[in-house]
Amino acid sequence: MDPANTPLGKMLLDEITPVVMVLSTPLVEEASLKNHLSFVQMLSPFCSFNNIDVPVRTASDQPYRLQKFKLRLFSASDIRLPNLEVAKERLKHFISQAGDKDDMFSDPPQISNLLASSESEIQPSWFQFFNKELVRTVSFSEHEAFDHPVACLLVVSSKDEQPINRFIDLFNTDKLPSLLNDGAMDPKILKHYLLVHDNQDGSPEKAAKILTEMKSTFGSNECQLLCINSSHDGPVERQDNPWAPYESDVSPSQCVGCFLNVDDSNEIKDLMQDLSSKHIIPYMEQKIRFLNQQVSATRKGFRNQIKNLWWRKGKEDAVDSPDGPMYTFSSIESQIRVLGDYAFMLRDYELALSNYRLISTDYKLDKAWKRYAGVQEMMGLTFFMLDQSRKEAEYCMENAFNTYLKIGSLSQQNATRCGLWWVEMLKTRDQYKEAAVVYFRLCSEEPLHSAVFLEQASYCYLLSKPPMLRKFGFHLVLSGDRYKKCDQIKHAIRTYRSSVSVFKGIMWGHIKDNVHFRIGQWYAILGMDDLAVKHMLEVLACSHQPKTTQELFLRDFLQIVQKTGKTFKVLKLQLPQVNISSLNVVFEDHRTYASPAAATVRESLWQSLEEDIIPSLSNVRTNWLDLQSKLIPKNYKESNVCVAGEAVKVDIEFKNPLQIPISISRVSLICELSAGSDDASSSTVELQNDDDFKNLITNRDMSSDNVSFTLSEVDVFLGGAETTVVQLTVTPKVEGVLQIIGVRWKLSSSVDGFHNFESNHMKKKNAKGRRKSKHSRSDNLKFIVIKSLPKLEGFIHSVPEKVYAGDLQRLVLELRNQSEFAVKNLKMKVSHPRFLNIGNQKNLNSEFPACLERKTNSDPSCVGDGSSSLSQNVFLFPEDTLIQEGTPLLWPVWLWAAIPGDINLYITVYYEMADISRGMRFRTLRMHFNLQVVQSLDLSFQISPSPSRLHEFLVRMDVVNKTSSESFQVHQLSSVGCQWEISLLQPVDTIFPSQSLMAGQSLSCFFMLKSRRKSLISEDKISTLSPVLGSDVGLGPEDSKRPLFDVSSSPLADFHHYERLHQEMSHQGDPNAVDFILISRPLTSGDSETPHLFSHHACHCRQVPYQNLGF
């Protein structure tokens, strides 16, 4: 690639070109100002030539042709070091303007888009202008010669009095730039005399006369006439105005260059071309030749070099000022520099380079650091233009840059310029990474400039191959901070916003929070609160930050929100976090629950329990869904059903991610109930995306038609990092389709948080047997509301939480109906009949445990009574049972703690509506209890044959009290079955001297067991049918004579039946097996209100085989 065509090459061909100083009289300016242009501005557009084609010879007479050429025109007053403060002010203004143009609302670019686009598209266009301005702030320094005017253009108007004298005066005034006056450059420069004639002032004849006079005075070649403002008939319309760049200086209504017609511009063009090709270039060429000879004579050759070195060594004690010694234009050093610069400007880079090299060592020896740096800089650029030795070029640039920095703050601007050129050089060679480092080094005390440099550095990282995105983001952030320091908030936001796409999704918490928090803050400063809040929301759930930072974030966020005075509706607000997977919906269709605990039980468990008592599913359809299908569209058959007036409960978990406590208020569900079912499908809410959801929320707030359902509202206080499950309810009041959409809450009175339940999988509680997979989540949260139904409420009075094993208690089940409609056909089933048995209505009022005592006129009919309910497994309430409003049904149930452990008992009650038209024919009530059973007495029996009698056995009973504190009083031991008869071997007093069994105490005693088998063989069948007919031995204190309990009647017999079934072993039906029941009472029971009775059952006890007896 031709170096001249690279961006840096173009820049150099633009910036390092011969300067022409323009000296003009006020009348000239006046004439040109008619066009709203200064005279320099008027000429400037015609100063660059793309195809000038001038033949030039190098110093060594090599011919070549210059094609591109450019002159820089400056009026004499501008040829001085620019005022740094003014330049800074101008740049600041310019940057602010650029910031205002930014679109603050559009979305920041995505990183993939950035990577796909080219450099010019990514970077703001004003960077180039900014860089150019910075380069120009160090123009006209005396240590460099390329800014020193090559020629002087003296301009006098034809209207001026004594124009010839004016020409002479112009150059003689003290207004000449200091460069010429204080000897930094040769005041004998090329002069060109120009007479300007304004055609509006009359014909050019007078001007022509003056021109002849000039030619005779200054020489014919050096004088020219320029006629301007030739357009007589009003402003000229141009398609492409060459002065367009200057338009910004004037008001748009005025046309720039309005009086200059085509002839004028052609004339100017010719004038400039003539000036360049016939005067300036030959002049420079000549000067190069002259200086080259001069340099050769004094410095080239071995002798001169030795002399030079010797001479310079002698100057070592020279003052070590930063600028080094003063060099006048006549010194050989200045001349070498001028030679180099002229050669550079005429593209004779070889010559330029050799001279720069020569002078570089001299300056170094002289410790003229600034000049040294300047020469190094030019060497680097010359290497670049020669496209040689890249390393060398970079080394020179770095050397120059470091040297400038070393001198001190005065040369900071020079360093900046050098750095910018260096950067361009690196960029040209695709060394973007290195370029970025240089940009970073350019950062100085001036924060605004640093900000721009850092931003440019970031883009370098983006453009490097492979792109360094993290560096890109980091430098954008650094730049943003500097912008903010200079109150360029818009720029700060712009840079930060660009970095957002880089940092999206990373797990580096501090980075993400910092970016969003700052953007939020700055938007708030600009008053763009919506955007501020949007970004602030990103940092709210910053669980990894220290507590103070969390407080800061939250406080700032709330401040911004409060400042707006609006209530923000925030979808998916992260404070607190909603755990969607914890979502749990409990609703009651035909299945109702007595307690929340019952609702958490697995559905399959209930199903197996209810299998026998509810009509089969097909029956259900023919019975009540047929009726439904008339009311409800077919596609809703699969929907969930709930009943008007009954609450649907939703459990949802809230988590506070912060360490500081937060309180949220008015937590409630968002629901939609489309009343009526005529056109339900259209009125149901299909939420496609979040926007729909937002609209819905807004609409809902407008219309206050919450009459169709009521919502519960909960206030929650969440401590630091606390998690709470909140139960929310919605109670539909009318029939229709109810959909639960989401949850809403209020954070600190002005932020509304929303979370919809869409889009995630859900743990659904009441899944029926049918397939659920095809239903979306919204279906699961959709309910068909049917007419209100009677609903039974059931509970059991005073269920103990902890009982001892063997405890027998009578409990009362109460069933209530709040509705005005009666229910009938009640059925009930218990999951563990071993533990829970349904009693008789007549047990209800009788005294416990007296009702269990053996009646003196015991008749065996009661046995049959017990077995009838056992065989069916389902308890049927009497046919005429009807539960109506206000009259609860009380029913006794027996609880017997069979074995130690944690026992879950399930009860389901089936009932039918008395009024068949209510939509549902039946419902079930599900109850659940948990029971902790602890060990009490441990019972074991050993039976050995009596040594004396064939049909008698010796029974040894071992009882251990395994409780920790309870004492028991043994009451009675019964053998079950008609074929056995048990009797005491010794008097009771000898067995139980203390009458009680203390905690931990164990006891053994012997009984006599007599088989009645022989006599009862014919009744064998009966005995198996009714096994609970045995004999008892009273073990209580002799004197009390308390009646014995009847083990052959309900509920003891029932429990024994299940116990027997449970303890059943392989040798079932062994006629030699015997069952024992030990009944005891706790000693303390006398004090407590409810008397306790303990029964322990040992089933299938057999005679121990002989070999084990140890005879």
Add this chain to the structure above:
Amino acid sequence: MATTACFIIVSRNDIPIYEAEVGSAAKREDAAQLHQFILHAALDIVQDIAWTTSAMFLKAIDRFNDLVVSVYVTAVFCRYISYNLIFSLTTSLHTRLMLLHDSRNDDGIKSFFQEVHELYIKVLLNPLYLPGSRIASSHFDTKVRALARKYL
């Protein structure tokens, strides 16, 4: 002399799995942010360099003002070698231990890295630790801080 040192372990997905400010300088509010920014940006450099060298200890690969980033790139750790070599190669390639420091104690830093690497391997050997998840072990934290005091 107060030193700054920020130590981070970065998993293969560029997720920091352990962070600790182990310098003796007084903690500043924004320091943690800045350190994260610098280390995060330095990952770009690590990415470049890690392919060009086989060394594990990459000394002073990036700098920000007077803060220097040194990195220790762990070798492939074959935890699952017994049943799936390929899987192991892809899972634990290039976990990076990164230290942002302002001291010039290269030997100390290298020793620090080596010992922390050993600790890290011990963490990996814990069957309950899921590779790539955050290291929450307080034991590990204490050990790392002790090592920092010893070497940095």
